[in-house]
Amino acid sequence: MKFDISNFFNSFIDSVGNWLDDTLSALFSILPDSPFAALSKVDGVDEILGIINFFIPINYMISVLQLWLIAVAGYYIWQLALRWAKAIE
Numbered sequence: 001m002k003f004d005i006s007n008f009f010n011s012f013i014d015s016v017g018n019w020l021d022d023t024l025s026a027l028f029s030i031l032p033d034s035p036f037a038a039l040s041k042v043d044g045v046d047e048i049l050g051i052i053n054f055f056i057p058i059n060y061m062i063s064v065l066q067l068w069l070i071a072v073a074g075y076y077i078w079q080l081a082l083r084w085a086k087a088i089e
Helices: 005-030 037-041 045-055 058-084
Strands: none
Touching: 045 058
């Protein structure tokens, strides 16, 4: 009888994957669907947010902040890559 190591590793990885899938499924089944579900149930929230957004453009501010953070993160990642390559000090 010959021991086949590839079948052993495949079955081991499958069993670990199934265990991880079952564990995460059980964990996620405990959590609620959305943490913001209660916000949409309050009457008048859409109207109030619309009025606030007319005077303070929150959606635009969030979009600009996201773009700025992506640009700054890209700059630092580029600097880190250049330092690893010893292109700059």
